[in-house]
Amino acid sequence: MAECVLRDGTVLSDYGRPYIVSEVNSSHNGSMETARKMIDASVAIGCDCVKFQSWSVSSLYSRTYYDANPISKRFVKKFSMSPAQLKELSDYCRFKGIAFSSTPYCEEEVDFLIEECQVPYIKVASMEINNPLFLEYIGKKGMPVILSTGMSTYEEVDQAVKILENAGTDQICILHCVSIYPTVLTDVNLNNIVGLRKRYEKYPIGFSDHTSGDAAAVAAVALGAALIEKHLTLDRTKVGMDNGMATEPDQFKELAQKCRDIQKAMGSDRRIVTVQELEQRKNMRRSLIAVRDIKKGEVIRKTDLYAKRPGTGIAPDKAEMVIGRSARRDIQTDTVIMPEDIF
Numbered sequence: 001m002a003e004c005v006l007r008d009g010t011v012l013s014d015y016g017r018p019y020i021v022s023e024v025n026s027s028h029n030g031s032m033e034t035a036r037k038m039i040d041a042s043v044a045i046g047c048d049c050v051k052f053q054s055w056s057v058s059s060l061y062s063r064t065y066y067d068a069n070p071i072s073k074r075f076v077k078k079f080s081m082s083p084a085q086l087k088e089l090s091d092y093c094r095f096k097g098i099a100f101s102s103t104p105y106c107e108e109e110v111d112f113l114i115e116e117c118q119v120p121y122i123k124v125a126s127m128e129i130n131n132p133l134f135l136e137y138i139g140k141k142g143m144p145v146i147l148s149t150g151m152s153t154y155e156e157v158d159q160a161v162k163i164l165e166n167a168g169t170d171q172i173c174i175l176h177c178v179s180i181y182p183t184v185l186t187d188v189n190l191n192n193i194v195g196l197r198k199r200y201e202k203y204p205i206g207f208s209d210h211t212s213g214d215a216a217a218v219a220a221v222a223l224g225a226a227l228i229e230k231h232l233t234l235d236r237t238k239v240g241m242d243n244g245m246a247t248e249p250d251q252f253k254e255l256a257q258k259c260r261d262i263q264k265a266m267g268s269d270r271r272i273v274t275v276q277e278l279e280q281r282k283n284m285r286r287s288l289i290a291v292r293d294i295k296k297g298e299v300i301r302k303t304d305l306y307a308k309r310p311g312t313g314i315a316p317d318k319a320e321m322v323i324g325r326s327a328r329r330d331i332q333t334d335t336v337i338m339p340e341d342i343f
Contacts, residue, residue, distance in 0.1 A: 110122060206220075287307065
């Protein structure tokens with residue numbers, strides 16, 4: 001089964017315990033206090049990792065874009081986290097016992113996350129799928145990579161994976177993703193998880209969920225998703241670019257528990273009859289019974305037999321053991337025939 005080993009030793013695998021990532025994005029609204037509260041909430045939810053965004057005014061948009069959209073520059077500046085703030089948050093995550101990650105948007109941010117924050121993996125955003133120079137730079141770091149695939153064709157994903165591999169990365173987890181916020185269920189196409197798994201047999205497949213609610217995430221785990229990434233907010237009523245599809249802590253905790261439960265419930269494709277089920281046969285299966293009074297010494301015929309509960313006697317599929325044999329004692333009608341009743 002495909003596996004991806006993260007820098008901290010965590011193993012991601014298809015159909016394994018899903019690695020759950022809370023995506024903070026900009027829901028901290030530029031507040032370190034709120035960011036720490038979101039880390040605390042992620043711990044209480046039971047997430048494995050909390051992920052931020054490393055973008056800055058210089059790494060996200062060009063001057064051309066800012067000239068045409070001047071308010072965007074103020075927005076990015078207000079909601080971005082400085083390297084010092086990200087380092088402080090990574091230290092806080094370490095103190096709280098949860099993994100820290102952040103999505104980089106330039107080479108300097110990649111280096112900072114690896115060297116200063118000691119992240120367990122590098123998350124490659126969907127927008128980078130056709131950015132070969134950046135992918136090559138990341139690949140040369142030899143870090144585990146979580147690769148989102150929103151907006152991309154299979155051929156583009158092929159090329160991105162090939163670049164990462166050729167650069168030196170052999171630990172990759174590929175995320176099915178639809179880059180629409182929020183994604184309606186009819187557009188989420190979860191069977192792409194199956195398609196990606198067939199196409200990239202070496203790598204586990206996860207799901208970056210931009211839908212509202214928990215249905216898609218839980219279904220993704222049923223399809224074997226190794227990782228679930230979901231946007232977190234402390235309050236959906238507040239204005240924010242994520243809040244249309246982000247999940248509040250109580251609902252996120254339910255989602256995480258459902259994902260864990262469904263992974264356990266999926267079990268194995270091997271047919272297993274448990275000890276408890278074997279014991280249940282005595283109560284729920286049928287045994288052969290006499291449909292009339294049968295006298296001692298009388299030969300038992302097929303027409304003398306029927307099957308009813310409990311399953312403590314001779315099973316119906318063992319009727320040949322009884323037919324043509326003689327009764328050792330009188331057998332009353334509608335009573336279970338036992339092996340010691342015949343000879």
